[in-house]
Structures are given as C-alpha cells and as structure tokens.
Amino acid sequence: MANTTSAKKATRKIARRTAINKSRRTQMRGSVRLVEAAIQKGDRTAAVEAMKQAEPQLMRAAQRNIIHKNNASRKVSRLTAQIAKLAT
Numbered sequence: 001m002a003n004t005t006s007a008k009k010a011t012r013k014i015a016r017r018t019a020i021n022k023s024r025r026t027q028m029r030g031s032v033r034l035v036e037a038a039i040q041k042g043d044r045t046a047a048v049e050a051m052k053q054a055e056p057q058l059m060r061a062a063q064r065n066i067i068h069k070n071n072a073s074r075k076v077s078r079l080t081a082q083i084a085k086l087a088t
Helices: 004-042 044-063 069-087
Strands: none
Touching: 004 044, 004 069, 044 069
C-alpha cells in the first residue's frame, strides 16, 4: 500500500490511465475482429472497409504505447496479406 502522498497520487493516476488504455485496447481488438470475420466469410469488400477502420486504430494504439509498434505493424501486414489472398 502506498504511504507517501506522491505514491498515492501515482496510484490514482495509474488507475485512470489503465481504464483509458483498456478501453482503447478493447476498441482496437474489436476492429481487428471485424476484419478477421470478413476474411473468414471470404467477403473482400467488407474486409477492405473494415481494414480502413482497423489500421488507424492499430497504429494509434502503437503510438500511445498500448501495444508495441512492431506488433501493430505485424498485425497490419498479416491482415493485409490475408485480404490480398482473397483477391485470387
């Protein structure tokens, strides 16, 4: 348990940031799931539209240190590759 005033404040701050980050992470994962669902169905146009929403979400999460930037880039790359496979 925090004893000093600054430690107590830090604990409150961390709790606020955690709530915000959880919300952003959930939103990001949801957008990725929409892309994956469209890919599963084989619906290329829906997948492309969903990807237009998911890519900025992923990159924004990486910018805000919610996920690592390489993780975001890897997800975008793999999803884009799967969408490209649907074209053939």
